Amino acid sequence: MQIVKSRIVMQIKKSGWLSLAALLTGCSLPPAIPVIGAYYPDWFFCMIAGVILTLITRRVMLHKYNVLSFAGIIYTTLFALYSMLFWLVFF
Template sequence: MSSGLRHGRHAWTVLMSCATLTGCSDAPSVGVLGAYFPDWLFCIAGGVLLVVCVHVLLSKSGRGAWLTPPAIAYPALTVLLSIALWVVGFNL
């Protein structure tokens, strides 16, 4: 029984070591003119720009009422598009 207990402790030690070492990789950043910015910053800016384009397109076509209430719909759309940009741009 003590060998099973030792095996469990060993597995727990390995698991905790792996969990603490996952933060030892390079920071996800993009170099712009010598300064490094986090990649999520570009994704949020791109998401906001895409939401502005969606708003303009829907307003011009007369379908602006599709995204109601705007206080919930536009921030949610910003998050959705920002995450989509992050997945496409930095994880594929």
């Protein structure tokens, strides 16, 4: 009797994963933006915005504070933060 129950449970689990995968697949449009006839992915624009905002923040921080410790970590973190926020807000 235990073998029958475990087979039924396994089939339910498999069908649950398949139905979840079916619900999560498919988009109405690809995540791309047409620019002068070429399609560029959305993340590309988010990275560009992240770099620009990080450079602006760098200029403001260097103007306010002359010395900035752990600059590599700070700028990398700001880049990731700005890129992800840009993605959340606009896409």
